[in-house]
Amino acid sequence: MKPYVSALNATLKPVNVLVRDMQIEPQSFDRVLSSMCTEPHPVARKAAERFLATNPGDPGTYPNVTALEEDAIATLGEIAGLEDPAGYVASGGTEANIQAVRIARDRAETRTLNVVMPESGHFSFQKAADVLGVELRIVPTDDDFRADLEAVRSCVDAETAMVVGVAGTTEYGRVDPIPELGEIARSVGALLHVDAAWGGFVLPFTDHEWHFGHAAVDTMAIDPHKMGQAAVPAGGLLVRSDDLLDELAVDTPYLESTSQATLTGTRSGAGVASAVAAMDELWPEGYRRQYARSRHNAEWLANALEKRGYDVVDPTLPLVAADLPRSTFDALRDEGWRISRTGTGELRVVCMPHVSREMLASFIGDLDRLEVRASVPVASGD
Ligand SMILES: Cc1ncc(COP(=O)(O)O)c(C=O)c1O
Incomplete structure (x- = not known):
């Protein structure tokens, strides 16, 4: 037998195994202590099921879910202190972070670029740097696991396109000093991105300064499918103004809509609908x-x-x-x-x-x- 065929046979399962696999129950949450996702709120689950077969990537064909996405961005903006918000419901924090780096890269006027991030930043920025060809400069955190401002100051330069602050770090739940990071970013003409993918739905009830209303924030990741209790996939990318989102837009010749800013093309309306349902039910x-x-x-x-x-x-x-x-x-x-x-x-x-x-x-x-x-x-x- 040719090696390719034998490898293929090894991966094929008998039909009865496939049928049994289809009956596997999803993971129960009763011993899950490590996840940043959760059981969707019942209204979010129902909305996800209803909108499962819609595609907000094609607004000309699926206008209802497109209208829902506008509602989602309006509420996310309210949560994150942003009037007239722009953005979209992404597949998760990873996509939102990649897209934010893409905005900063495309805005920047220099050809060699860097992004400065505390070591507490999520590994999705590593992916962003790889995919987008920018240098990721990782700076230490202080004794309390927050971005060390002196380290950030001495790391930024004229080629810094973006400074990243995390509002709710993945490992210790820390909130970086966002206003100060905004000042540092502005001092070198860089954008400030806040990764509030996990923290965004709890921070409004704390005294932390983390959002667009508190600091010179340009872009933000804020995920309904984490603390927001929406079904996966429902991440959020928010940007301060439409022109930032325009950096992402590409022409869409065969669709009725003229351009698309998302990284994915076809995407499930389940995430959009469940985000709206969860936020309508729970905010604030x-x-x-x-x-x-x-x-x-x-x-x-x-x-x-x-x-x-x-x-x-x-x-x-x-x-x-x-x-x-x-x-x-x-x-x-x-x-x-x-x-x-x-x-x-x-x-x-x-x-x-x-x-x-x-x-x-x-x-x-x-x-x-x-x-x-x-x-x-x-x-x-x-
Ligand atoms: C702070 C932070 N940013 C980004 C992400 C990535 O989000 P996702 O897994 O939804 O892509 C996570 C994931 O836990 C996170 O904690």
């Missing part, structure tokens, strides 16, 4: 209540871990990181807990809407049991 009071619940849960968990002698990174947003021994971490995963680690190895728990106090109590119960078991001396047998 429902999100405020959810934030309070998530924050209390994060504080409770941080306390419980501290009492047991672990080093805990104080949560500022509902995300807890703590130093657990590797063996304990692995044992918890073996118990079925979906947990993950920061780059430096700490346990990381994201208190998303589906994470209840009961879940966290059961997690701590398992932790206690495992620690007791680990401390019992193994019988020597002699």
